[in-house]
Amino acid sequence: MSFSFDHLFQGFVTALSLQNLMWALIGCFIGTLVGVLPGIGPASGIAILLPLTTVLPPTSAIIMMAAIYYGAMYGGSTTAIVVNIPGEASSVPTAIDGYEMAKQGRAGPALAICAISSFVAGTLGLIGLTFFAPLLADVAVVFGPPEYFALMFMALTLIISLSGRALLKGVISMAIGLTTSLIGQDPLTGAARLTFGFPQLLAGVDFISVIVGLFAISEVMINVESRISAISQKIGNWMPTWADIKQSFPAMVRSSGIGFFLGLLPGVTPSVTTFVAYDVEKRMSKTPERFGKGAIEGVAAPEGANNATSTAGFVPLFSFGIPTAPSMAVLLGGLMMYGLQPGPMLFKENPEFVWAIIASMYIGNIMLIILNLPLVGMWARICVIPFYILGPMIVFFSVLGTYSVRFLAFDVWVMTLFGVIGYFMRKFGYPIAPMVLAAVVTQMMETSLGQSMLMSQGSLLILLKRPISAVFMILAFLSIGRGIWIQMRTKAPEIAIEETD
């Protein structure tokens, strides 16, 4: 099952078919658009479009979804540089030097360096994905239900402990996400669970409604109340000079490594790695005083880390079936919708599928650099579409995406409810990521725990008796312990790190 050039070559053959090329291009275009537009991020973008792709074959659909995800990473910096509005937390470090460059009349080169850095990091990250994912899948073959449960438990605890100073709020967010997914019929006995007598709840709460509500609708509510208005920057010459490229290239390579290796860990999202990469560049620079005043490395580093982290997220997704971020959770849901179970068996049973996705990402990266470099001015103009037009459009697509899962108006009501919940979560400083991830992995966790307990005749100690699962459980408890330690040391109220996707 380990890496073979034959598999990769076959993947390229599939990905280069006219149909798949077209869907990859559409995905790259939509992804960049999703990244550029404020008020919508990759998780909500993919969640909205996922049900609408059911008319496509699974490979084409996932190629498009993946392209939306990594395409959004290219576009995310545009608002940060052009109008100093970082669409997501991961774009904050880009805005520091990017907006300074824009004020100096160098918005074009800043955006171009972002695209080049994204391309370099995306490609390096893909090379890592190509070799790492099958290797880890080989390791994961020995995993049984206890190891899977422990791994998912560890992933959730890591995500909670990394959600800023808000440990209790993180646990509550995760528990509500898990509880929401338990609503409906028990998959084995068919018993109604937490339906409170409402027959509509018997079919369960669809995770798309939850995600679209939490991300898209609540974001629209936040933007509507603040009435954001954008100030357009003129994009002059977009071509960076050779000196710019020479100066920023080492930062691109370093940030790719930082982003990729940190991005393999659940919970380490681009919002974490971009800050780390920016900080490393500033420390390594011989002229750190330039940072914050328009240093081009300060733009290249976070963008590189951003893309490398997003590519790295595919490694645990493909090898273990573990999502490391909300967007990955939506992609996992998409794979499950198509009857594909990510994990080691995906490489064994559907090699043509998984290698086609990986190959399409190489192609997508080339498409994105072509889309982003010459069209940088167009994307910059799109990001200043006024929110009074954008907001209703986002709601329209959200309603469309949510309704088309099961063609039930009930799902759209659930979306609205979670939009309101998401709005208050943001106001009160609750992290959203644990809820989203929990909503997607609940079924897998319950099934693997059920199977584990069947193996052990009802004893939970099986999770500590098997070495691999014991390591995961110990790491999980250590991460909880770390969170409690940070809580005790911090003399401040619980507020999660600001996040969108």
Next chain:
Amino acid sequence: MKTIRQADIIVGCFLALLGLFIVYAASNIRIGVERALSPRFFPSVLGYTILVCGAGLALKSWRFKGEDPAIQWPDRQGLRTIVACLALLSAYIFLMKPLGLPIVTFLYVTANIWYLRPEKKSVAILSGIALGIISYVVFIHYLQLSFPVGFLLERLGLEG
């Protein structure tokens, strides 16, 4: 709820009650055939988790004495806008079946943009028309998705 501390106390108490309710609801789940993992197990554990964490959050915030950040609530105009947008969204969902997706989309988009920027009436109407047509041509006619067409378009023979 003006500050995070106040919100944490109130929401923490509410969550504790919610956890208690989930524990109660979990105890009423029909078990049926004996299984290694009871269908009550996960809901009960989660109910207790929400109960303990909610109570813990309320208690921790109640005892907290440090700097308390204010919640960035919208002003009166912002609040009115949010309520109006939610009301329009609710009307959108309510009217989708009787009026059909294309017409209700036209009405929703036009009304929402009109409300947010009354001086941009033509933009509102054109956006509404564009999205209404897209919803019909792309999603109902081309992709053949089962969105409601509504009685008006049905009478015109436009059923996708």
